[in-house]
Amino acid sequence: MNLNKIYTDLLLIIGFQNQEIQQNWDILEKAYSKKSRYYHNLTHLEEMIASFEIYRNRLQNPNEILFSIFYHDVVYSASKKDNELKSAEFALSILSEKIKLDKQFVFDAICATQLHAYNENEDINWLIDFDLKILAKDWDDYKIYFEQIRKEYRIYPDFLYKPGRAKALKHFLEYEFIFQTDEFRSLYEEKARRNIEKEISLLESKK
Template sequence: MKHVQLRWSQSWELLGLAPPDGVLERLLERHAEDHRHYHDLDHVLDCLEKAVGSRAHQRDPAAVDLALWFHDAIYDPRRGDNEERSAELAERELAPLLPAELVSRIAGLILDTRHDSAPSSADGAVVVDIDLSILGETPQRFAAYEEAIRAEYEWVPEPLFRRERRRILQSFLERDAIYSTDSFREQYEERARANLERAIARL
């Protein structure tokens, strides 16, 4: 837990601020929900690690960090508005602490993780690429990710899950580029396409 608290403090240090009371604890409680098998604290920490590695491409590292902390804060696989609700939660938690313009930018970065349109900014491109980096991980990590996603949708009948999962994965494969930034394309694009093709073939 100390490493989580340290990483949280580092995000606030980017703003020259001490971490606020209570916010991290509420985020941790949400990310420990029983129905989360992929969208949990490990996913957030992995995203934050990749954020550190991509600082050179970020215009506002603090906004990127805080967006990643909150981007899956609300996650209900039975709903389709998780990003909107997570953005609203971030606004409620951060509005008393940060300038309104910064809070609005953080919320916008969270909304970019809907993955239904081009990122709204350069930082949005980084956040989206970080969130999608799992697609380009090793085949073993990608397979574990696929299993975790299936577990989050265990209530969906197998034929329906296969059809919808195939549609989602195919939509990424049909993009001219899965990743928006050069560095993520160089590191992940080729392997992501291979992973997606294998996954679709199994569905």
């Protein structure tokens, strides 16, 4: 997947000039390519965009959703709790008045990826589900995912990380549904819950 081309095509459509696009891409690529990013990197964007391409025709605001995918983790630090807010603010900072994009929608969409809770806007529910699809991978791939997350949180010792991660995962199980669209619920809900339960048991068995 050529992320640069997808990004360039999108920004041309919404009103950016070529020179601006290359500068913005360089900044974006650098952010997602930091050595500290084992999961929240360009591969994560590729997987989300692969889902986006499948369901693009179901979206009312595909350009806003695609732009939000590119910027939803542009600011990411494992020690901070305002990554989504900072990412949303950063995304808006490059959007001038001439850009043909609903800026409030983009801001709300990116912020929604923090809690992954049901949203009144169905497009945002699709974005949330694209972000969480990793939870329903085959176990071997899911295991790679949570090992990558552990590396991102390597500044925390196990006695802090394990209960914290288990608590975050249990929040997902407490929801009536993990996924917010009917499509993803029917395809992935059961598998995601199994994976999460298995990871929790691993976290709690090695205390």
